[in-house]
Amino acid sequence: MTTTSNSPIESLGGLRARLRERLLAAERNPRDADSLLCHALGRSLTWLISHSDDAVDPSIAGQAGQMVDRRLAAEPLQYIRGYTEFFGRRFAVDSRVLIPRPETEILVEAVIKRLSAGARVLDIGTGSGCIAISVEREMPRVRVIATDRSIAALALARSNGDELSSRASFVAADFVAPFRGLFDLIVSNPPYIPADVVEGLAAEVRCHEPRGALTPGLLGTEAFEALLREGADLLQPQGLLMLEIGFDQAAAIRSLASERGWVVDEMIQDLAGISRVVVLSRP
Numbered sequence: 501m502t503t504t505s506n507s508p509i510e511s512l513g514g515l516r517a518r519l520r521e522r523l524l525a526a527e528r529n530p531r532d533a534d535s536l537l538c539h540a541l542g543r544s545l546t547w548l549i550s551h552s553d554d555a556v557d558p559s560i561a562g563q564a565g566q567m568v569d570r571r572l573a574a575e576p577l578q579y580i581r582g583y584t585e586f587f588g589r590r591f592a593v594d595s596r597v598l599i600p601r602p603e604t605e606i607l608v609e610a611v612i613k614r615l616s617a618g619a620r621v622l623d624i625g626t627g628s629g630c631i632a633i634s635v636e637r638e639m640p641r642v643r644v645i646a647t648d649r650s651i652a653a654l655a656l657a658r659s660n661g662d663e664l665s666s667r668a669s670f671v672a673a674d675f676v677a678p679f680r681g682l683f684d685l686i687v688s689n690p691p692y693i694p695a696d697v698v699e700g701l702a703a704e705v706r707c708h709e710p711r712g713a714l715t716p717g718l719l720g721t722e723a724f725e726a727l728l729r730e731g732a733d734l735l736q737p738q739g740l741l742m743l744e745i746g747f748d749q750a751a752a753i754r755s756l757a758s759e760r761g762w763v764v765d766e767m768i769q770d771l772a773g774i775s776r777v778v779v780l781s782r783p
């Protein structure tokens with residue numbers, strides 16, 4: 501027996517409206533539907549809008565529908581598309597790594613300002629490689645080594661390094677464990693959210709981003725303590741330790757730093773006036 505389909509051919513505009521409606525009904529941002537449909541089509545939003553009357557290829561409709569299903573299950577848009585933008589470059593991201601945040605660009609900018617040619621930099625907890633690769637690409641005469649204790653994250657960081665033609669090297673390590681060299685600058689955006697606070701975060705973060713990238717333990721300051729304890733031995737006498745910190749951690753870092761013999765050279769604030777980056781040195 502043969503059958504013929506009577507279903508009407510859907511237009512791109514119709515599909516777009518249908519996907520937006522599904523997200524709206526679940527109180528999610530309908531613009532994510534535009535973004536995912538554009539991703540499935542490999543086209544811009546301008547193209548999509550100006551081709552609203554075109555018939556949709558059913559395989560594109562299927563792909564876009566599946567991506568919206570994932571978004572409805574609270575998977576971050578960046579994991580679904582498979583990339584995010586950071587410091588002007590495109591980094592592949594998936595559930596192996598934290599999605600690089602805009603605040604971390606403040607850290608990268610601050611690091612670049614303080615480096616001179618030939619400097620040796622260690623990035624601890626590199627995740628997607630976003631800090632190490634951005635610093636190395638902006639300052640190719642600087643030598644950058646990046647570590648993570650997650651082997652899965654390192655594989656993605658290496659692949660991002662290759663894609664972006666970076667010479668940064670990636671090494672599996674627990675904090676500073678295998679190193680005995682002297683660096684001019686150690687940079688880190690370590691996990692810093694207290695474990696119980698993670699439970700109250702949006703499902704996108706709580707259920708999809710790697711737990712080991714979010715929290716170091718109950719206090720939230722455990723990774724900072726390890727870096728302050730172990731970092732000093734790896735720095736040149738004039739070397740700097742530069743850390744991203746949580747929105748409410750400035751006072752805690754000041755006190756931990758002074759207990760461990762560090763001086764806070766500078767606290768750098770984000771656009772909202774919140775201390776986000778701390779620059780530390782040894783007296």
Ligand SMILES: C[S@@+](CC[C@H](N)C(=O)[O-])C[C@H]1O[C@@H](n2cnc3c(N)ncnc32)[C@H](O)[C@@H]1O
Pocket residue numbers: 597598599600601604624625626627628629630631647648649650653673674675689690691692712713714723
């Ligand atoms: C907050 S994420 C930051 C990732 C990336 N640097 C960024 O800024 O987007 C912290 C990273 O530190 C890594 N990490 C956690 N504990 C670590 C440890 N003891 N030694 C090395 N890396 C660690 C995690 O696997 C994660 O990739």
